[in-house]
Amino acid sequence: MSTTLPGAPARASAPSSPTPPDPSSGPRRRLPTWQRWISPVAIVVVWQLASTTGLLAEDELASPWRVLTAAWDVTLTGELPQGLAVSLARVVVGFLLGAVVGLVLGVWSGLSRWGGLLIDPPVQMLRTLPHLALVPLFILWFGVQETPKVLLVALGVLFPIYLNVHAGVRGVDPKLLEMARVSGFDRREVIRHVVVPGALPSALTGLRLSLGIAWLSIVVAETVSSDSGLGYMITDAREFLRTDVIVVGLVVYALLGLGTDALVRRIERRALRWRPVLAGADA
């Protein structure tokens, strides 16, 4: 899974930078050299050899070549593009729903005393619940159509966004808040220029975590019950022992996770460019 830990973003973003290495930021930067591809390529070669020699049975794991041709086939039949579109739509809608609710609740409970007192305790209690365990209940409540899948994604997204936004807002430097007070900031300016930017690094960490969870949620929801989407394509392939199609589905999931992660990293680089480490990179 592409989920990353809070500490990772700054360092992880460095090697993907398209700019040539900057001598002043030397040891931090690690360029992806061709040597780094030796072992991944070797693994694929061994996998292919194992399949060709019959060591690895076709109905256990298809060969890389079979996976490639299967990817081509399901793309041509429209199975993959359609499934992808359906899954993507579910993730987008669910993510937006969960993110907006998490953001509003997080800012509210972070800024206001009563908001904190009323919102924080129930959210802290609910977050210990593994939200994927709610699938049976969601099916009972909302049936097997779109609603339970979207809501499962939303619920998974809500908690990391809420927790990180809340912590970010509460963690804004009180010295800067004092400065804003003596400098004549009104409440709107305090929120816009001090609270929001101050909470942003933490909120972006929440965003990255929540995107990982969004994909995880849709995989589970679609695998348990579905008649469309990537998860359905995988479950359907299992019925016919099409391990090649299953692997195609897995690879697509992984690529989607990687893609959204790269997107957040771009947002991070842009939003946090005032930080010295990153400021040096775009100078």
Next chain:
Amino acid sequence: MSAPVTAPARVAGLVRDFGGRRVLEGLDLTVGPGEFVALLGRSGSGKSTLLRVLAGLDDTAAEGVEGTVEVPGSVAVAFQEPRLLPWRSVRDNVLLGLHRDDAADAADRALAEVGLTERADAWPLTLSGGEAQRASLARALVREPDLLLLDEPFGALDALTRIAMHDLVLDLWGRHRPGILLVTHDVDEALALADRVLVLDEGRIVADHAPGPRPRHDVADLRSTVLAELGVIDDATA
């Protein structure tokens, strides 16, 4: 622009009690219009508490506060740490919160006065300590305060930068003439800069000196006196 303030900033009988711990014990203090006052005190003597009250950061209606505080006109503060918003340019840091039509021009003029024109678009975290403190001074200055509160703003700077900052503050004071209350624990700094040097001890003003006309070359005697009042024995006169 507001009319020049002619009344002094005045504190009378100020008591500040933090749950049984009395930091200020009936303190009296006056800073006249355009007057440069330095307040010396050991750590824990209540310097910062007084400054927070004057800055309006301590709620005077709260429990544990007695006495009167009158601050006519506007107040600006330069803190010990520059307290710049790291995600805003130096110029934005100076002009944010300034609700005036010519805020951008005023900010550029203030930055020019502290010699930071070239760094106006820089991120604050790329500034040196001295530059950051100058930006903080520009931010205070641009508000055209009648009373400027300086809370040990040079404490964290190296000796050479500190001397340059002293000259800058005297220069800015000469041009804009705000009343200044400089809180510091540096005796030499206080004696070099201020019209009046006050010594705060156990929540009260215990001494009030006027070092005389500037520039000051011979304040050795006064220096020993003030050090003694702060409980430090000065070897030079022993």
